[in-house]
Amino acid sequence: xxxxxxxxxxxxxxxxxxxxxxxxxxxxxxxxxxxxxxxxxxxxxxxxxxxxxxxxxxxxxxxxxxxxxxxxxxxxxxxxxxxxxxxxxxxxxxxxxxxxxxxxxxxxxxxxxxxxxxxxxxxxxxxxxxxxxxxxxxxxxxxxxxxxxxxxxxxxxxxxxxxxxxxxxxxxxxxxxxxxxxxxxxxxxxxxxxxxxxxxxxxxxxxxxxxxxxxxxxxxxxxxxxxxxxxxxxxxxxxxxxxxxxxxxxxxxxxxxxxxxxxxxxxxxxxxxxxxxxxxxxxxxxxxxxxxxxxxxxxxxxxxxxxxxxxxxxxxxxxxxxxxxxxxxxxxxxxxxxxxxxxxxxxxxxxxxxxxxxxxxxxxxxxxxxxxxxxxxxxxxxxxxxxxxxxxxxxxxxxxxx
Amino acid sequence: xxxxxxxxxxxxxxxxxxxxxxxxxxxxxxxxxxxxxxxxxxxxxxxxxxxxxxxxxxxxxxxxxxxxxxxxxxxxxxxxxxxxxxxxxxxxxxxxxxxxxxxxxxxxxxxxxxxxxxxxxxxxxxxxxxxxxxxxxxxxxxxxxxxxxxxxxxxxxxxxxxxxxxxxxxxxxxxxxxxxxxxxxxxxxxxxxxxxxxxxxxxxxxxxxxxxxxxxxxxxxxxxxxxxxxxxxxxxxxxxxxxxxxxxxxxxxxxxxxxxxxxxxxxxxxxxxxxxxxxxxxxxxxxxxxxxxxxxxxxxxxxxxxxxxxxxxxxxxxxxxxxxxxxxxxxxxxxxxxxxxx
Numbered sequence: 018x019x020x021x022x023x024x025x026x027x028x029x030x031x032x033x034x035x036x037x038x039x040x041x042x043x044x045x046x047x048x049x050x051x052x053x054x055x056x057x058x059x060x061x062x063x064x065x066x067x068x069x070x071x072x073x074x075x076x077x078x079x080x081x082x083x084x085x086x087x088x089x090x091x092x093x094x095x096x097x098x099x100x101x102x103x104x105x106x107x108x109x110x111x112x113x114x115x116x117x118x119x120x121x122x123x124x125x126x127x128x129x130x131x132x133x134x135x136x137x138x139x140x141x142x143x144x145x146x147x148x149x150x151x152x153x154x155x156x157x158x159x160x161x162x163x164x165x166x167x168x169x170x171x172x173x174x175x176x177x178x179x180x181x182x183x184x185x186x187x188x189x190x191x192x193x194x195x196x197x198x199x200x201x202x203x204x205x206x207x208x209x210x211x212x213x214x215x216x217x218x219x220x221x222x223x224x225x226x227x228x229x230x231x232x233x234x235x236x237x238x239x240x241x242x243x244x245x246x247x248x249x250x251x252x253x254x255x256x257x258x259x260x261x262x263x264x265x266x267x268x269x270x271x272x273x274x275x276x277x278x279x280x281x282x283x284x285x286x287x288x289x290x291x292x293x294x295x296x297x298x299x300x301x302x303x304x305x306x307x308x309x310x311x312x313x314x315x316x317x318x319x320x321x322x323x324x325x326x327x328x329x330x331x332x333x334x335x336x337x338x339x340x341x342x343x344x345x346x347x348x349x350x351x352x353x354x355x356x357x358x359x360x361x362x363x364x365x366x367x368x369x370x371x372x373x374x375x376x377x378x379x380x381x382x383x384x385x386x387x388x389x390x391x392x393x394x395x396x397x398x399x400x401x402x403x404x405x406x407x408x409x410x411x412x413x414x415x416x417x418x419x
Numbered sequence: 420x421x422x423x424x425x426x427x428x429x430x431x432x433x434x435x436x437x438x439x440x441x442x443x444x445x446x447x448x449x450x451x452x453x454x455x456x457x458x459x460x461x462x463x464x465x466x467x468x469x470x471x472x473x474x475x476x477x478x479x480x481x482x483x484x485x486x487x488x489x490x491x492x493x494x495x496x497x498x499x500x501x502x503x504x505x506x507x508x509x510x511x512x513x514x515x516x517x518x519x520x521x522x523x524x525x526x527x528x529x530x531x532x533x534x535x536x537x538x539x540x541x542x543x544x545x546x547x548x549x550x551x552x553x554x555x556x557x558x559x560x561x562x563x564x565x566x567x568x569x570x571x572x573x574x575x576x577x578x579x580x581x582x583x584x585x586x587x588x589x590x591x592x593x594x595x596x597x598x599x600x601x602x603x604x605x606x607x608x609x610x611x612x613x614x615x616x617x618x619x620x621x622x623x624x625x626x627x628x629x630x631x632x633x634x635x636x637x638x639x640x641x642x643x644x645x646x647x648x649x650x651x652x653x654x655x656x657x658x659x660x661x662x663x664x665x666x667x668x669x670x671x672x673x674x675x676x677x678x679x680x681x682x683x684x685x686x687x688x689x690x691x692x693x694x695x696x697x698x699x700x701x702x703x704x705x706x707x708x709x710x711x712x713x714x715x716x717x718x719x720x721x722x723x724x725x726x727x728x729x730x731x732x733x734x735x736x737x738x739x740x741x742x743x744x745x746x747x748x749x750x751x752x753x754x755x756x757x758x759x760x761x
Contacts, residue, residue: 072513072651074535086578088593098581171608195609196567276555276566276612277592286610287594367596367605373572376597380506380573383534385513 065386080382081106087377089369091285102378109374110395116291116370117357117399123296124356125349128303135308146304153301158359161298166290166366171195173286180273190270192278195286199271202282206265215258216251223247287368291360299356303349310345311337342414350407354400361396371395445518445650445657446491446709454497457484458517461502462599465623466733466741467523467543467646468502476500479732480521482722483542483648486664487519490714495721506573506597509534512649519661520649523617525575530649537658540665541647542725543733544745544754546640547579548618550625553635555612560639564589569602569611571595576616579642603627613637617644622739656709663708667715669757670695671724673748678723681716695760704760715760725755 035041066076081103088098093111096104134146153161173195174182183189192199223246230241259266271281314337322332363370372392379388449455459480460468467478481500488498501517512520513535523545524530526538549568551557560583570577572595584591594611596602603624606614614624618640625631648665650658671677674692676684685698693699697712705712722728729746730736747753 072535074513074533086581088577088581088584088591090593090595098578098585167604167608171605171610175609274565276563279565364597365601367572367594367601369595373595373597376506377572377577377595380509381578383509383513383530385510 069386074383076386078387080384080387083382085378086381089374090367091288091369102382105374105378106371106391109369109371112288112368112374113357113360113363113370113372113395114399116288116295116363116368117360119292120295120299120356120360121353123292124299124303124352127296127300129307131300131304132307133311135304136311150301150304153298154305156298158294158298159362159365161294162290162362162366165293166286170286170290176277179278183273190268192271196277197283197285197289199278199281199283201268201270202280204267204269206267208262208265211262212255212259212265216255219250219252219254222254223250226250285368287363287366290366291363291368291370295356295359298359299352302352302355306345306348306352307341309348310341310343313344314340339414343411343416346407346411346414350404350411353403353407357399357403358396443651443654445654446660449491449518449657453492454499455484455488455491455519456499456501456517457481457487458501458503458508458511458520458522459484460522461504461507464523464599464620465626466619466737466739467623468500468521477732479543479728480523480648482668482728482732483521483661483665484519485722486668486718487661489717489721490660490664490667490708490710493711493713493717495717504598505571509536512536512651515651518650518657523620523646524649525617525644526647526649527575535652536649537652537654538647538649539658539662541645541754542665543619543646545617545619545644545646547576547615547642547644548621548640549637550606550614550621550634551612551637553633557613557637560613560637560641561587561589563591563613565591566612567592567594567610569594569596569606569614571599571602571616572597574616575642575644580615583641599624617646619733619739619741622733622741626738659708660710664718665725666757666760667695667718668722668725668728669748669755670760671715671719672726672755673750673757676719676724678719678727681719685716691760 069076082101084098085100085102085105086098087105089096089105089108091112092108093115094104094108096108131146131149134142135150137143137146156164173193176194176196179192179194179199182192190201226241226246227243230243230246234240269280269282271278271283273279318336318340319332322336327335360370361372364373364376367373375388375392379385382388459476459478463469464478468476468480469478470476484498484500485495489495491497501511503511503517503520503522508520508522508524509530511517520536521542523543525545526541530536531538549560549563551563557563564584564587568580568591570580570593577593577595580591580593594602594605596605599616602614605611606624607628614621616624618636621636625634625636628634648661650661671681674684674689674695676692676696681696684692685696687693690699694702694704696716697705697714702712705714708714711717723731726743726748729743733739733741734743743751743753745754747755749756
């Protein structure tokens, strides 16, 4: 017994202090870090509350339920001066998201075109794209916004000119003025849901058909006419349903009111200036990223593809682009985040984004610390969600190593 | 180890709370640093707070800042100006960046209580109005239904605008700018049909337009806007000095004391005037206020009486040519009324 005990004892590691246990240590460090962070936040918050109390101000988010009292021009959800501050912040957040989303889509498309254009063999196209990039990349975004707002949109015809134009051409339905773009608004009648349903169904069918076509191509070597069939499914089918349902769509035209156009749909110059500036500014950076990405794929890759008999379009789509995307996506994420954050420059032209609305609330209620905390929280959240999505997309595009 | 860190943290926290700088005595702070830091209008609002081409500040609010400096130091140049936007002005005062806010700021109950400020004096009784282009043919604000209205964000103006249109069952499209200059430019470019702010501001902005005669201010005044200096709450000594600097200017006008005759007035037979100017032998008015005995003399020498300051900045002596109206002395049907100085 005693002998066995000794033997088991000798096979155990020598007894050391718990402090040197790696597992325990790593937990300990994390606990300490957490305590420091929580302590620091708690300290900062307490300090704020105390200092505010000394300045005879209260801290807290209760004010968000009070009546806002001010009006907002661009609202996507129902809002009036009787709504709460919280509702106003929601309006601002939505406006930020809209301009950011629209900006990201446009910046990506324009950036892709310009980036590819710079690599073009056509001397004029390549030079024009270079000029574009060098101009927009080197001007601060705020100036680009002012350029569009005061330099372009403000110089468009005045609303009075539009009224006169309408008297002469009563059939006109689309107007561009210095108060924005006016166009007819669609009014969806009964049965329009069926058209939307047909459209969704068409997309699903098109995806299914593509999968089947790919399988068939692999099996027989023949490629079914994917483009034409899909076009029919996505475009023709909904149009057919639309006609069968008796065209359940009417238009609400913009007509002259006392001071502005009434009815219809309008896009204000504030949104347009911000949207154009953000898109075109960020597009110049994206163009460079795209160019770098394509340049980053070694020439041997496309030469090999050509040697295998792939055509130009297939080489780009199947060989070059997938590899280029791996280089493009990480810096592209940064540009998206920059665009989202730059949208806060909206305040300069009076577009009611989160910062503009928050700034008004800050001034009306005096709750500066709370509003700034909300701003930071919202922008961090939007940015993190964007990053998460882009990281997921990046992981999907990354080289799968076996 | 963790325990030590927690102990240290708690210790630091307790210390942090203990070590709190007192802000409640602005007068001592001002005397210690040797000048008054005054928050004024940052967008060149002629008549209230604006810089000339040499960078010299002038205006009704600027005169009040100078008057406070003259009262405290006997020297109206001991003042530094912080130009502020409508949005930045309150945090600037709350944080202690400025000692006094004289930026055509409306005195309202929420600003007095919720924001942690104190108001007492009103150096300009204003009201909100509308300016439109004459070519619109609009004669009254009640004809503005459906109009786009340019307004500066974070002002009482913005709230009054919403309330006015709402209570008259009219709709409007607000075009909101943070900076007044941008609102001016947008109105000038035809982005809005009407521009709204305090009537005094409208006259000032009208002068900035390419052709001032193309614009008119509508007759309606839709709000009460008593503009006055604000200080941080619970600092009554400082509030006293700021308020009485204004009242001294008003009282001087009532007594007929001007920049020119203030020295002669010292020998006046009127005991009220002698007391006011610190010429009464055993007068403790200045000392009780916490300023030199001749504080009122210094104010009048520096900026003149209220009437002089008014005429020079916004009245007949200025391009604005605003009539005294509500800002006349109470003896002449106005609202400017200095409490007795005794």
